[in-house]
Amino acid sequence: MRLGMLAAAMVAGAASLAAPASAQNEQFVPLLVYRTGAYAPNGIPFANGMGDYLRMINERDGGINGVKLTFEECETGYATDRGVECYERLKGKGPTGASFVSPLSTGITFALTEKAPGDKIPLITMGYGRSESRDGAVFQWNFPLLGTYWTAANVAMQHIAKEMGGADKLKGKKIALVYHDSPYGKEPIALLDAMSKRLGFEFLPIPVPHPGNEQKSQWLQIRQQRPDYVLLWGWGVMNSTSVTEAGNVNYPRDKMIGVWWSGAEPDVIPAGEKGAGYKALMLQHGSGKYAVHVDIEKFVVSKGQSQAKPEEIGHVLYNRGLINAMLGVEAIRTAQAKFGNKPLTGEQVRWGLENLNLTAERIKALGFEGVLQPLKVTCADHEGARASRLHQWDGKAWKVISDWYQGDDQILAPMVKETAAKYAAEKKITPRDCSKDG
Amino acid sequence: MIYREAGQYKTSYVDDQAIFPILQDKAVVLAAVAAAYLLVPAFASDYMYKAILIPTVILALAAIGLNVLMGYCGQVSLGSGAFMAIGAYAAYNLAIRLDFLNPFVCVLLSGFAAAAVGVAFGIPSLRIKGFYLACATLAAQFFFDWAFLRVKWFTNYTPSGSVNAPPLQAFGLDLSSPTAKYLVALTFTVALALAAKNLVRGHIGRQWMAIRDMDIAAEIIGIRPMFAKLSAFAVSSFLIGVAGALWAFVHLGSWEPLTFNIDRSFQLMFMIIIGGLGSILGSFLGAAFVVVLPIFLNQALPPLGALVGWTISTATVSHIEFMVFGALIVFFLIVEPHGLARLWSIAKEKLRLWPFPH
Numbered sequence: 001m002r003l004g005m006l007a008a009a010m011v012a013g014a015a016s017l018a019a020p021a022s023a024q025n026e027q028f029v030p031l032l033v034y035r036t037g038a039y040a041p042n043g044i045p046f047a048n049g050m051g052d053y054l055r056m057i058n059e060r061d062g063g064i065n066g067v068k069l070t071f072e073e074c075e076t077g078y079a080t081d082r083g084v085e086c087y088e089r090l091k092g093k094g095p096t097g098a099s100f101v102s103p104l105s106t107g108i109t110f111a112l113t114e115k116a117p118g119d120k121i122p123l124i125t126m127g128y129g130r131s132e133s134r135d136g137a138v139f140q141w142n143f144p145l146l147g148t149y150w151t152a153a154n155v156a157m158q159h160i161a162k163e164m165g166g167a168d169k170l171k172g173k174k175i176a177l178v179y180h181d182s183p184y185g186k187e188p189i190a191l192l193d194a195m196s197k198r199l200g201f202e203f204l205p206i207p208v209p210h211p212g213n214e215q216k217s218q219w220l221q222i223r224q225q226r227p228d229y230v231l232l233w234g235w236g237v238m239n240s241t242s243v244t245e246a247g248n249v250n251y252p253r254d255k256m257i258g259v260w261w262s263g264a265e266p267d268v269i270p271a272g273e274k275g276a277g278y279k280a281l282m283l284q285h286g287s288g289k290y291a292v293h294v295d296i297e298k299f300v301v302s303k304g305q306s307q308a309k310p311e312e313i314g315h316v317l318y319n320r321g322l323i324n325a326m327l328g329v330e331a332i333r334t335a336q337a338k339f340g341n342k343p344l345t346g347e348q349v350r351w352g353l354e355n356l357n358l359t360a361e362r363i364k365a366l367g368f369e370g371v372l373q374p375l376k377v378t379c380a381d382h383e384g385a386r387a388s389r390l391h392q393w394d395g396k397a398w399k400v401i402s403d404w405y406q407g408d409d410q411i412l413a414p415m416v417k418e419t420a421a422k423y424a425a426e427k428k429i430t431p432r433d434c435s436k437d438g
Numbered sequence: 439m440i441y442r443e444a445g446q447y448k449t450s451y452v453d454d455q456a457i458f459p460i461l462q463d464k465a466v467v468l469a470a471v472a473a474a475y476l477l478v479p480a481f482a483s484d485y486m487y488k489a490i491l492i493p494t495v496i497l498a499l500a501a502i503g504l505n506v507l508m509g510y511c512g513q514v515s516l517g518s519g520a521f522m523a524i525g526a527y528a529a530y531n532l533a534i535r536l537d538f539l540n541p542f543v544c545v546l547l548s549g550f551a552a553a554a555v556g557v558a559f560g561i562p563s564l565r566i567k568g569f570y571l572a573c574a575t576l577a578a579q580f581f582f583d584w585a586f587l588r589v590k591w592f593t594n595y596t597p598s599g600s601v602n603a604p605p606l607q608a609f610g611l612d613l614s615s616p617t618a619k620y621l622v623a624l625t626f627t628v629a630l631a632l633a634a635k636n637l638v639r640g641h642i643g644r645q646w647m648a649i650r651d652m653d654i655a656a657e658i659i660g661i662r663p664m665f666a667k668l669s670a671f672a673v674s675s676f677l678i679g680v681a682g683a684l685w686a687f688v689h690l691g692s693w694e695p696l697t698f699n700i701d702r703s704f705q706l707m708f709m710i711i712i713g714g715l716g717s718i719l720g721s722f723l724g725a726a727f728v729v730v731l732p733i734f735l736n737q738a739l740p741p742l743g744a745l746v747g748w749t750i751s752t753a754t755v756s757h758i759e760f761m762v763f764g765a766l767i768v769f770f771l772i773v774e775p776h777g778l779a780r781l782w783s784i785a786k787e788k789l790r791l792w793p794f795p796h
Contacts, residue, residue, distance in 0.1 A: 035753035044753075075736070075752040080697060084690070085489045085733060092485070107694055110600045114691035118614065130598070181587060183598035183694050190597035207587075210696065307751070419597060426534065428605055 027064065027332060027343045028094025029054060029071040029325075032086050032103050038211030039078040039236030041266035042317055046104060047073065048308035049321020052300045053292075057329055059299035064332050065341040070094055076108060078236075083108030084115070091119055096343040100124050100328050100353070106184035109142075116141040121346035122353050124331075126324045127152075127260055127283040131187055135420035136354065136382040137431040143353050143382045145327055146375070150415065151407035152259050152281055153188035153231070155388040157195050158405050159257065160229050171200040176227035178218060178234070178242055181207040185233045188259070191415065192231075198411070212238025219245040232258040232280075239267035240275075247274025254279060257390070264316035268393045276395035285323060285371040286391045287398045289314040292322060292367030316398065319371070326366060327375075331356050354379055373404070379434040386412070441789035457635055474624055479617050487616035488689075492623055494729045496684045499627040501709040501721035502634050503677030508707075509716035510638050511670035512650030513563050514571050517578035518706045521675045522682025523698035524552040524582060527592050529683035533604045534594055541604050542622070545683040552679020553672040560671030564664055567653075579700055586695040600694040603687040619688045626684055630677055635718050637673060646670050647716075678706075712770050714779025723778035731766070735759045 033047035034040055054069050063069055072093065074086035083103055091098045101116070102124045103109050109129040116123050117140065123129070124143050131150040133142035160175070161167040177192060179185030189205055196203035204227055206218050212234055219242075222230060230251065232242050239262045246256055254277040258267070263280020265287065271278075293314060300306045301313065312318055328349075335344050335352025344352075358366075358375040377384040386407030391398040424431055441462050448454045458464040482491060504518045528551035532544040539547075555578075562574040586592050586599075593601050606613040606622070613622055637643050645666040648656035657663055686693050705728060713724020736759055743750040750758075774780055788795070 033752060035751065036756045040753075073752045075756045077756060080690075080694075081493075088485050088488045089737075106598070107600070107696065110598070110692045110694065111690055114602065132597075182696060183600040186598045210699075423602070426602055426604070 024095050025067055025343060026070045026094055027067050027099055028090075028097065029069055029328065030087070030090035030093070030098045030101055031071050031073045032076050032083055032090075032101065032105075032108065033073050034076050034078050034104070036075060037077045037079075037236075038213070038238075042236050042239075042261070042264060043078070043104065045264070045266070045308065045312050045315055045317040046321040046324075048306065048312065049318040049323075050102070050325045051321075052296055052306050052308060052313075052318075053322045053325035053329070055300045055305055056296050059303070059305075060295055064329060065336055067332075067336070067341060067343055069329075076103070076105065078105050078107075080105070080107040080111050084111050087112055087115065091121055094343065096345045097121065098346060099332055099344065099349045100346065102126065102324055102328070104128070106130075106187065107182060110183055113139070113142060119346065120350070122331075122350040124324065124328055124353070126320070126327060128184065131191070132416050132419035132423060134381060134383040135416050135431075136379045137434050138420040138424045138429055139382065140432065141350060143377065143384075145377070145382075145384050146283055146323075146372075147260070147386060147388060147407070148383060149184075149187035149233075149259070150191040150412055151383065151386045152388065153191045154195070154407050154412060155405045156231055156257050156259070156281060157192070157199075158408070159390055159402060161199075162402075164228075167199055172202070173229075174202045174204060174225065174227040175229050175231065176204040176206055176222060176225065177231045178206050178208060178215075178222070179232075180212055180234050180238055181209050184235065184261075188231075188233060190419075191411070194411065194415065208234065208238055208242075211236060213241050215241050215245045219249045219251070222246075222251055223249040228255065230256045232256055232262045234258070234262045234267075240270035243268055243271040243275050243278055246278075247271060253277035254392070257281065260388070263391065263398070264320075265398075266317070273395060275393050277392065279390055279392045279401065280398075282389045282391050282400070283320060283323075284373060284385070284387060284389070285316075285319050285368075286389075286400055287314060287316045287319065290367060290371055291369060292326075295367060296322070323368070323372065326368065327356070330358060330362075330366070353377060354382070356384065379432065440792060441786050443790075457632075457639070471628060474628075475621070479621070482617075482620070484616050487620050489733060490730060491620050492616070492689050494726050495620065495623045495627050496681050496689055497706070497709065497729060498722045498725035499623075499630060499684070500678050500681035500706055501713065501725045502627075502631055502718055503674045503679075503681060504706045505710045505713075505716065505718070505721050506634060506638065506646070506677065507670050507674035509710055509714075509720075510643060510650060511646035511667065511674075513560075513667060513670060514568060515575040515674070516572050516700070516703050516707070517559060517575035517582075518678050519698045519700060519702035520579040520582035521552045521556060521678040522685060522702060523586055523695065524555050524675075525549060525679030525682030526686035526693060526698065527586055527601075528552065528679070529687060530601050530603065531592065531594075537604075540608055541606055541687055542608055545626070545680060545687060548683040549676040549680040552682070553676040556671040556675025556679075557668050560668050563667045563671065576700075579703055583695055583699060586698075598694075600692060602692045603690075606687065623684055623688050626680060630680065631718055631722075634673070634677065638718070642666075642669060650716075708767060710777075712767065712777055714777030717777070717779035719782060720777050720779030723782070727778065732759050732763060735762055 034043035054071050058069050074090055076083040076086050098121050100122045106128050109125050112123055122141050126145045127147050129144045131148040133139035133144050134148055192203050208215055208218055234242055256278050258280035260281045260283040268275035331349055331352040334356050335348045339348045356377040360374050363372050373385055373387045375384040387404050389404055390402040392401045443460045507513050507515050525548045528548035529544040533541055559578040563571050593599050645661045648661050649666045709724035709728045712727050714720025736755055739755050740750050
């Protein structure tokens with residue numbers, strides 16, 4: 001115990017040594033990243049994208065309305081306990097503490113959902129996290145912007161129905177879900193169960209244990225069961241393994257649809273030729289370079305400040321990092337309009353997120369035209385938009401193959417309400433009245 | 439000189455049976471406990487509580503549990519993660535199904551659930567030993583990983599399989615502040631550590647140690663192996679189960695089965711190997727070492743690198759952390775196989791002679 005205290009004192013010393021003297025006009029953004037471990041191939045480009053966008057805002061605009069952004073990375077390795085430690089370490093930095101946190105892990109999101117209300121720091125879980133956290137009345141601090149897993153599963157089923165020629169054709173068909181056996185992979189099951197009852201298809205969930213580089217038995221099962229479609233809910237090495245194994249058992253890749261976390265370059269490039277034809281949902285955006293990349297190139301990359309490899313810029317996950325950072329920055333900007341151009345607290349940024357309204361013109365001005373659809377967050381709807389498309393890997397690049405789909409709120413809204421109410425009851429939370437809240 | 443027992447006479451049985459018969463020991467322990475209760479809350483920050491103190495205190499309790507089984511009774515176990523999970527899910531189920539129960543009552547009761555399961559998985563130990571027993575306890579680990587992932591009743595049918603602890607309250611007080619959580623965890627750990635210390639020095643503990651040192655000889659002198667082994671499994675699982683429930687309720691607040699996977703079992707085993715097998719103090723030292731060292735390396739390396747003009751990326755830090763941690767474990771096993779607790783007893787020996795060593 002004494003040694004523990006001594007060591008603790010040393011850590012405190014090291015921590016104070018590490019903390020830079022913070023100037024007053026700064027807004028701090030903690031970056032929970034993972035550049036090591038089984039999920040690193042996907043974690044690295046995302047982390048680079050996020051960092052590059054924040055750097056670009058500092059270099060090009062001198063911060064947000066004169067308030068400079070500061071940020072620091074902390075390696076979570078996708079592990080929940082390390083993620084919590086990182087969050088605790090970074091939440092108090094900067095003159096006003098952390099503006100927002102993006103854990104990029106469903107497990108860490110679940111843990112931080114318990115802590116964020118106490119610390120008054122909003123969580124931006126763009127395209128992941130708890131599906132029911134879209135209900136802002138209960139989940140005041142969670143923002144699953146651009147889409148939840150239930151939206152994703154719903155859109156995937158809409159696309160399958162379209163390919164088959166109508167929702168009625170799904171009756172008697174078999175749809176398998178190959179999923180990462182964690183809260184992340186399990187999220188869509190509730191929705192797919194509900195849809196299978198409604199549309200009359202057989203739903204076959206097939207779990208893959210962490211980290212997912214061993215999938216022989218799962219794909220033998222698929223060869224045996226011959227599902228009409230396979231949905232893939234994987235992350236990190238699991239994705240490329242799934243695509244490779246599908247090639248090995250000769251399951252048609254164009255009958256596989258990945259979630260948006262299973263639809264990036266690191267997921268298909270390792271599979272080589274076996275990846276061609278594989279489809280995935282898009283979190284609105286795909287790969288490619290847009291107007292914003294010109295500024296990134298000019299202000300960050302050409303100055304040698306980017307950690308990203310040149311070929312990685314414009315990849316799906318790099319772009320996603322840019323978008324995540326942009327949404328956070330715009331939330332701060334929105335909040336500044338109300339609270340003044342000064343460093344804001346997490347609580348004020350939360351207000352900015354809840355009143356975030358990105359119109360088509362604003363998206364164009366930000367350099368994201370053709371990437372995002374308009375987004376409007378409200379107290380009752382923390383998701384903001386439920387639009388998604390699909391893209392397909394042709395062996396060299398991702399090609400957009402579908403029109404926009406909208407998540408079907410007739411199915412989604414009641415499920416969100418019910419599950420959020422259950423959470424509220426368990427945690428003894430009284431939901432806010434959204435009609436009163438501004 | 440400082441640590442000399444000469445002149446301390448034991449004039450009654452009560453004196454002879456005291457937990458800490460030597461005055462200096464008693465003073466050190468009391469001072470440490472007093473510091474943990476009074477001094478720490480005066481200085482610790484939020485971060486210290488949540489990232490270091492609360493995990494250390496809870497994992498120390500789990501390490502004591504494993505030490506009872508492995509260090510005192512000599513039964514190798516790789517299933518401690520599973521017993522933590524049983525504690526956590528038992529407490530969760532008690533809390534949501536009997537919602538009039540106080541969360542801390544649930545935590546304590548969950549220990550009994552873990553103890554029952556521990557006895558069941560301890561039965562193979564009556565026939566098999568060593569590596570084979572390790573495999574049997576490994577079965578417990580995999581079985582409960584599977585059960586909490588697949589049997590939806592345990593997780594109250596939540597869509598994602600992740601569950602939440604109820605709010606922490608007692609006697610109308612809100613105990614969700616870091617200081618309160620720390621004090622709660624500390625109270626559980628200190629009380630149970632004291633109980634464990636008393637058990638291991640009493641007749642039950644002597645039976646465990648006899649079984650550990652030579653089971654056949656122990657049986658010949660009249661120790662019942664079944665009672666000794668199963669009681670060690672029960673006590674060990676109880677302590678680990680309570681630690682698991684505290685980990686879930688007090689530390690995390692929301693968890694999934696992955697929290698208590700095989701890595702947790704290994705982590706606990708490292709703790710008692712580094713801290714010292716067969717030592718309650720060693721469990722505390724080991725827990726502190728295993729919790730603090732990675733965090734310390736993680737935070738100290740970038741500024742140290744900056745001193746010599748080397749920018750270390752977060753990835754490099756985490757690679758170095760793995761290497762240093764692994765190297766230190768090997769170093770300890772070679773240089774001091776009896777763990778940190780042994781260092782402390784060597785220090786006491788030296789203090790006894792100081793300043794006139796012979």
